[in-house]
Amino acid sequence: MIELKNIDVTFTDKKETIEAVKNVSLSIKAGDIYGIVGYSGAGKSTLVRTINLLQRPTKGDVIVGRHNLMDLPPKELRQARKKIGMIFQHFNLMRSRTVAGNIAYPLRGTGLSKQQINDKVDELLELVGLSDKKDTYPSQLSGGQKQRVAIARALANDPEVLLCDEATSALDPKTTLSILELLKELNQKLGLTIAIITHEMQVVKEICNKVAVMENGEVVEEGDLVSIFTDAQNPLTKEFISTATQIDQALDKLAKHPTLLNLTSEDVLATIAYVGESTSSPLIASLYAQFAVTTNILYGNVEILQETPIGNLIVVLSGEERQRDKAIAYLEAHDVTVSLLQHNQTVFAFNKKQVG
Amino acid sequence: MTEFMQTYFPNVLNLQDEIIESIWETIYMTGWTALFAGILGILLGVTLVVTDTNGILAKPRLYDNLDRAINTFRSIPFIIMLALIGPITRLLVGTTIGPTAAIVPLVVGTVPFYSRQVQNALLEVDQGIIEAAEAMGSTPWEIIFRVYLKEGLPSIIRASSVTIINLIGLTAMAGAIGGGGLGNLAIARGYNRFQDDVTLVATLAILIIVFISQFIGNYFVKKTSH
Numbered sequence: 001m002i003e004l005k006n007i008d009v010t011f012t013d014k015k016e017t018i019e020a021v022k023n024v025s026l027s028i029k030a031g032d033i034y035g036i037v038g039y040s041g042a043g044k045s046t047l048v049r050t051i052n053l054l055q056r057p058t059k060g061d062v063i064v065g066r067h068n069l070m071d072l073p074p075k076e077l078r079q080a081r082k083k084i085g086m087i088f089q090h091f092n093l094m095r096s097r098t099v100a101g102n103i104a105y106p107l108r109g110t111g112l113s114k115q116q117i118n119d120k121v122d123e124l125l126e127l128v129g130l131s132d133k134k135d136t137y138p139s140q141l142s143g144g145q146k147q148r149v150a151i152a153r154a155l156a157n158d159p160e161v162l163l164c165d166e167a168t169s170a171l172d173p174k175t176t177l178s179i180l181e182l183l184k185e186l187n188q189k190l191g192l193t194i195a196i197i198t199h200e201m202q203v204v205k206e207i208c209n210k211v212a213v214m215e216n217g218e219v220v221e222e223g224d225l226v227s228i229f230t231d232a233q234n235p236l237t238k239e240f241i242s243t244a245t246q247i248d249q250a251l252d253k254l255a256k257h258p259t260l261l262n263l264t265s266e267d268v269l270a271t272i273a274y275v276g277e278s279t280s281s282p283l284i285a286s287l288y289a290q291f292a293v294t295t296n297i298l299y300g301n302v303e304i305l306q307e308t309p310i311g312n313l314i315v316v317l318s319g320e321e322r323q324r325d326k327a328i329a330y331l332e333a334h335d336v337t338v339s340l341l342q343h344n345q346t347v348f349a350f351n352k353k354q355v356g
Numbered sequence: 357m358t359e360f361m362q363t364y365f366p367n368v369l370n371l372q373d374e375i376i377e378s379i380w381e382t383i384y385m386t387g388w389t390a391l392f393a394g395i396l397g398i399l400l401g402v403t404l405v406v407t408d409t410n411g412i413l414a415k416p417r418l419y420d421n422l423d424r425a426i427n428t429f430r431s432i433p434f435i436i437m438l439a440l441i442g443p444i445t446r447l448l449v450g451t452t453i454g455p456t457a458a459i460v461p462l463v464v465g466t467v468p469f470y471s472r473q474v475q476n477a478l479l480e481v482d483q484g485i486i487e488a489a490e491a492m493g494s495t496p497w498e499i500i501f502r503v504y505l506k507e508g509l510p511s512i513i514r515a516s517s518v519t520i521i522n523l524i525g526l527t528a529m530a531g532a533i534g535g536g537g538l539g540n541l542a543i544a545r546g547y548n549r550f551q552d553d554v555t556l557v558a559t560l561a562i563l564i565i566v567f568i569s570q571f572i573g574n575y576f577v578k579k580t581s582h
Contacts, residue, residue: 052491054487054490054491077493078493078494078495079493080493081490081491081492081493082492082493084491086488086491086492088484088487088488090482090484092482092484092485092487092488093485094485094503094506094507095507095582096506096507096509096510096580096582097506105489105492105502106492106493106494108502109498137582138582139582150488153492154492157492157493163491
């Protein structure tokens with residue numbers, strides 16, 4: 001559906017040149033909800049703006065549907081843009097028009113009669129759940145409502161693609177969720193292909209099926225959501241994921257208050273990670289049954305991503321050292337990743353493999 | 357009442373017709389100038405905004421030249437402008453005397469100021485909205501008429517109201533060198549012939565015109581702001 005090939009975007013100032021996007025190639029398939037994450041300045045916003053040529057790449061090809069947008073003359077480019085909806089962080093609604101006026105804006109000059117435009121506006125308002133706000137001005141709407149109007153406006157010309165440029169970044173967590181749910185619904189109901197730019201891994205986790213992570217204008221890692229969450233290679237990706245699972249914050253807290261752990265020489269601190277089928281509780285129960293190792297769960301986070309459960313636990317394993325080793329081997333044999341953790345408590349010294 | 361007028365405003369009573377005529381001349385000059393300068397100013401203001409480096413029809417060379425021309429014209433004191441473009445006025449109107457002739461320098465004096473005001477008003481339109489319109493496939497014309505001018509309307513009206521008040525000031529100056537109107541009345545009658553009551557009435561009349569324009573401006577600003 002969307003194919004970006006070797007995209008370079010270079011901004012040239014009098015004094016310096018900035019390479020905002022460097023040789024990025026991405027392929028977004030029809031029906032995908034594709035997340036592009038990165039910190040501010042990573043170039044993700046510039047990248048998404050190349051998809052409708054709001055930002056013309058210095059080099060590269062932008063193929064949306066059947067067209068290479070780079071080859072289109074202005075008139076045809078405008079036609080192509082009508083089929084690429086876009087929503088923004090600050091909604092960008094026109095203050096001088098009512099909700100209905102904003103949604104009708106892109107419909108003028110499309111050959112629809114006044115009545116048809118009115119019907120279409122009603123239909124779109126119903127789709128985003130704002131039928132009662134038809135004649136309200138944007139200044140009277142909340143952020144979430146404004147974004148709903150922006151979504152309705154973006155969908156007015158029945159696009160196949162929706163670009164979201166930090167669309168939820170100005171919204172509170174609850175409103176963010178409701179907007180994401182709406183996007184997911186549109187994806188399923190209309191078969192809309194969605195590209196989402198965000199700095200929040202939570203957003204990606206919530207609705208994306210594919211992710212690309214950007215840093216310094218480059219895509220450093222890319223893949224489907226579950227494999228990125230379970231098998232990230234790049235340190236930046238790992239950092240983003242840990243912000244979403246909050247396992248790092250939990251470890252930080254434990255590290256600051258080691259006495260909370262009350263560890264003895266029989267205990268080790270470890271993180272346990274598992275994906276999908278390997279559900280934790282029977283395994284943990286069998287650790288005691290088979291090896292007399294008790295497992296104390298200090299922190300747990302279980303996500304369901306694309307219908308696959310992903311668990312991250314922080315546990316204390318207690319038992320004789322030999323038995324503990326057997327238990328760990330048993331877990332690993334069941335596709336559970338176990339990492340032993342160092343801690344500041346000076347009860348005993350590690351002599352087994354230590355993972356920081 | 358008549359007694360009061362005769363005591364304090366003796367000259368005003370004798371000049372009633374002339375005062376009424378002067379008021380009409382001032383309104384006549386203001387109205388036509390506002391119309392011509394309004395059209396030219398909006399045209400130039402829009403041109404400035406869209407041809408700017410980040411504009412939707414970026415033409416940096418055109419922008420720079422226009423920008424400089426406007427700055428230059430704005431720097432010429434109006435009283436000198438009146439004399440300076442006398443020949444052009446004569447060419448266009450056939451004379452340099454009277455309210456119709458005054459319209460030419462008034463337009464030249466008002467357009468640079470007003471186009472700057474319009475430019476600033478349009479720059480207040482959120483760049484994000486322009487971008488959204490571009491993303492929706494709007495043509496540059498649509499963006500100018502359906503976004504810039506519509507979104508910027510309250511600011512343009514505010515700017516217009518300021519400009520008209522300014523313009524009324526200029527008509528008085530033009531009047532002093534033969535344009536007619538209340539400025540002429542105040543100077544030719546009131547000042548030169550020591551008829552202070554005439555000056556006072558001319559001032560009051562100008563103030564009333566100013567207040568009315570301001571009131572109309574505010575009304576429309578309110579009506580168009582949402």
